[in-house]
Amino acid sequence: MWVFLAKRIGIGLITIWALSLFSFILIQLPKGDYVTSEMIALQMEGENVTDEELENLRIYFGLDKPVHMQYLSWIGNMMRGNLGYSYAQRTPVNDILGQRLLLTVLYAAATVVFIWVVAIPIGILSAVKQYSFADYSFTTLGFIGVAVPDFLLALLFLWLGFVFFGVSMGGLFSPEFVDAPWNLARIWDLTKHLFIPIIVLGTSGTASLIRIVRANLLDELHKPYVVAARARGLREWRLILKYPVRLALNPAVSLTAYIFPFLISGSVIVSVVLSLPTIGPTLLQSLLEQDLQLAGAIIFLAGVMTVVGTLISDILLGLLDPRIRQA
Amino acid sequence: MTVDTQENNESRDVTLASERQLVWARFRRHKLALISTVIVALFYLVAFGAEFVAVNDPVETDAKRSLMPPQSIHLFDGWKPAPYVCEMVGKRDPVSLRKSFEADCTKRIPVQIFARGFEYKFLGLLRSDRHLIGVGDSERSQESLVFPLGTDVQGRGLFSRIVYGTRTSLSIGLVGVTLTLLIGVSLGAVSGYFGGFIDTLIQRSVEIVRAIPTIPIWLVLAGILPRDWGVLQIYFAITIIISLFAWTDLARVVRGRFLSLREEDFVTAAMLSGARWQRIVFRHMLPSFYSHLIAATTLAIPSMIISETALSFLGLGLRSPAISWGVLLQATQNVHSVALTPWLMIPAIPVIVVILALNFMGDGLRDAADPYASTS
Numbered sequence: 001m002w003v004f005l006a007k008r009i010g011i012g013l014i015t016i017w018a019l020s021l022f023s024f025i026l027i028q029l030p031k032g033d034y035v036t037s038e039m040i041a042l043q044m045e046g047e048n049v050t051d052e053e054l055e056n057l058r059i060y061f062g063l064d065k066p067v068h069m070q071y072l073s074w075i076g077n078m079m080r081g082n083l084g085y086s087y088a089q090r091t092p093v094n095d096i097l098g099q100r101l102l103l104t105v106l107y108a109a110a111t112v113v114f115i116w117v118v119a120i121p122i123g124i125l126s127a128v129k130q131y132s133f134a135d136y137s138f139t140t141l142g143f144i145g146v147a148v149p150d151f152l153l154a155l156l157f158l159w160l161g162f163v164f165f166g167v168s169m170g171g172l173f174s175p176e177f178v179d180a181p182w183n184l185a186r187i188w189d190l191t192k193h194l195f196i197p198i199i200v201l202g203t204s205g206t207a208s209l210i211r212i213v214r215a216n217l218l219d220e221l222h223k224p225y226v227v228a229a230r231a232r233g234l235r236e237w238r239l240i241l242k243y244p245v246r247l248a249l250n251p252a253v254s255l256t257a258y259i260f261p262f263l264i265s266g267s268v269i270v271s272v273v274l275s276l277p278t279i280g281p282t283l284l285q286s287l288l289e290q291d292l293q294l295a296g297a298i299i300f301l302a303g304v305m306t307v308v309g310t311l312i313s314d315i316l317l318g319l320l321d322p323r324i325r326q327a
Numbered sequence: 328m329t330v331d332t333q334e335n336n337e338s339r340d341v342t343l344a345s346e347r348q349l350v351w352a353r354f355r356r357h358k359l360a361l362i363s364t365v366i367v368a369l370f371y372l373v374a375f376g377a378e379f380v381a382v383n384d385p386v387e388t389d390a391k392r393s394l395m396p397p398q399s400i401h402l403f404d405g406w407k408p409a410p411y412v413c414e415m416v417g418k419r420d421p422v423s424l425r426k427s428f429e430a431d432c433t434k435r436i437p438v439q440i441f442a443r444g445f446e447y448k449f450l451g452l453l454r455s456d457r458h459l460i461g462v463g464d465s466e467r468s469q470e471s472l473v474f475p476l477g478t479d480v481q482g483r484g485l486f487s488r489i490v491y492g493t494r495t496s497l498s499i500g501l502v503g504v505t506l507t508l509l510i511g512v513s514l515g516a517v518s519g520y521f522g523g524f525i526d527t528l529i530q531r532s533v534e535i536v537r538a539i540p541t542i543p544i545w546l547v548l549a550g551i552l553p554r555d556w557g558v559l560q561i562y563f564a565i566t567i568i569i570s571l572f573a574w575t576d577l578a579r580v581v582r583g584r585f586l587s588l589r590e591e592d593f594v595t596a597a598m599l600s601g602a603r604w605q606r607i608v609f610r611h612m613l614p615s616f617y618s619h620l621i622a623a624t625t626l627a628i629p630s631m632i633i634s635e636t637a638l639s640f641l642g643l644g645l646r647s648p649a650i651s652w653g654v655l656l657q658a659t660q661n662v663h664s665v666a667l668t669p670w671l672m673i674p675a676i677p678v679i680v681v682i683l684a685l686n687f688m689g690d691g692l693r694d695a696a697d698p699y700a701s702t703s
Contacts, residue, residue, distance in 0.1 A: 011531060011534050011535060011538065012538070014531070014535055015535045015538045015539060018535060018539075019539065022544070026547060026551070029551060143683065143686070143687075144679075144683070146686065147629070147679060147682045147683040147686055148679055148682075149633040149636065149637060149678070149682070150637075151637050151640060152656075152675050152678065152679065155656075155659055155662075155672070155675070156672075156675075158662045159659075159662055159665055159666065159669075159672065162662050162663070162665075162666050163666050163669075258537070261537065261538055261539065261540050261541070264540045264543075265540035265541050265542035265543055266542065268540075268542050268543055268546065269542055269637055269641065272641060273660075283543055283546060283547075284546065284641055284642075284643075287546055287547060287549075287550030287551075287643060288550070288642065288643075290550075290551075292551070295547055295550070298543065299543050299544065299547055302540045302543045303539060303540060305540075306538060306539070306540045307538060310538055
């Protein structure tokens with residue numbers, strides 16, 4: 001288990017490092033630095049800035065140091081939770097992202113739960129009642145679920161909601177709760193609004209999980225131990241749930257580790273279409289405004305979230321499947 | 328000696344079936360995959376002959392016919408097979424100033440196949456003005472136009488734009504998949520053939536790339552492309568960006584195959600005969616799983632198409648004047664306006680159909696390519 005975990009954490013760390021390098025390069029891309037933009041702002045206000053003052057500012061912000069030192073101090077700041085400063089919006093990145101990060105994680109995690117809760121029972125049902133009407137309809141639905149891109153599905157829901165119910169389904173909160181402090185009513189409001197986004201984001205994952213559970217269970221169902229258990233008079237559903245299903249679920253857990261990056265990255269597009277207050281729309285806006293400070297921070301954070309999420313599902317898998325702990 | 332074997336072969340002609348024939352025989356039994364292949368082929372045919380299939384010039388704007396709803400084509404005039412469409416008359420609501428169109432069936436515009444329309448150069452060479460369908464020759468002079476799927480805000484025919492978009496979107500799928508194939512096969516082959524340290528290195532990189540949230544990175548890379556780049560430059564840049572993160576699946580498939588093939592006798596024989604590794608890899612090992620490769624490649628195209636569509640939809644991929652499905656779908660970003668002009672959602676249909684068809688086709692190919700698959 002420890003070797004397995006150490007390997008996973010190692011890969012996670014390298015991923016985060018690669019992403020931090022990428023984000024840092026991204027931040028360095030625009031011409032000029034913070035001081036230049038500050039100078040332009042001051043000049044617009046009619047103030048004169050001397051070169052000496054500018055140089056002092058550069059030293060103050062550490063911009064006179066070589067690039068690798070700047071990188072180190074940047075990553076140090078990141079680790080300490082200081083995400084940098086958005087020159088375009090003239091606000092610290094922390095203030096812009098704050099709650100959005102929490103909601104992004106919440107959204108992805110809720111979608112994982114949704115995928116499990118929906119896909120596993122359907123997968124079991126499809127396998128046990130193979131070639132039944134339910135099996136066929138779920139298989140067809142599954143195929144369509146895999147094929148329809150998330151953002152088109154989101155668009156379709158928005159459109160249908162608008163045409164048939166006259167409501168805009170965007171957002172995660174009702175107007176009265178947008179800036180309200182966290183309390184039970186606000187959480188309930190959030191839950192109601194999360195429903196559609198979760199379906200949109202979770203459909204393709206659900207579809208593939210159904211297929212995996214079904215295929216695995218079909219392999220198990222005809223093995224001798226199942227026949228033996230049945231011959232001893234074990235009740236059918238108890239038998240299925242207690243033995244073959246447990247074996248069929250392992251790949252389901254490992255799929256979760258694999259699916260988590262997709263959920264974080266898919267949530268970006270879905271959030272844009274449904275205008276959810278996650279990091280997605282902020283990322284798009286920052287890119288359209290060429291605000292690369294903000295974009296770099298978001299990329300880095302999305303990477304960290306992905307790695308942590310993947311790690312958690314890896315640990316779960318290790319707890320569930322002894323073979324993985326051995327490897 | 329050689330003549331001998333040839334004769335031998337001919338005499339047993341009946342019992343011989345090449346790998347290709349076997350795969351085809353298995354593939355043919357998948358009815359869904361077969362139908363999907365036909366659909367995919369049709370789409371690529373449309374992409375190839377976009378100028379001919381298009382009804383109107385896809386870039387010609389006209390404010391007078393902005394947001395015109397689709398005109399249905401009536402096939403019969405009474406009992407006579409004379410296809411026509413009703414002329415659309417634009418009216419402006421005196422209160423809201425909203426423009427609306429109504430079909431006026433007293434004026435009929437005849438429609439025929441192989442009609443003359445806007446002039447184009449097919450493949451940049453052949454000058455022609457023939458189109459698959461268009462306004463009948465008798466009405467050509469009177470500026471009557473047919474818009475089977477309506478028009479967009481700028482009065483450009485949606486049908487023709489979808490047809491041209493098909494060319495862009497499908498070709499991005501192909502170009503992207505070629506790139507992906509190159510990266511995936513070479514890395515997978517090296518990884519599986521040599522093993523050891525290189526294998527570990529490549530496998531770790533695969534895991535890292537897989538752990539990266541791709542869509543944000545795509546957005547960023549597409550977002551920092553210079554704004555003054557031309558359509559063609561953006562097109563290739565987007566293709567490269569998409570392929571950069573899509574090769575991992577192929578690399579895994581190829582590596583797995585190589586690992587198992589490496590133990591085969593014919594590879595050992597080739598090694599013992601002193602063949603260079605390039606020859607063993609490309610001449611002996613790769614051809615033995617071409618069919619798998621084709622299946623994996625087919626299955627990789629849909630995600631390419633989705634990626635391009637999504638990027639362009641968000642405004643970070645291809646931009647007008649380029650025409651792709653994603654660019655067309657940009658018009659649907661505002662759901663309030665789409666509620667009034669639902670036909671702007673039509674470009675979503677070819678996206679879904681092509682992706683479904685390619686998925687079924689790839690699944691069928693994969694099953695057909697695996698000789699050890701169960702026959703049930």
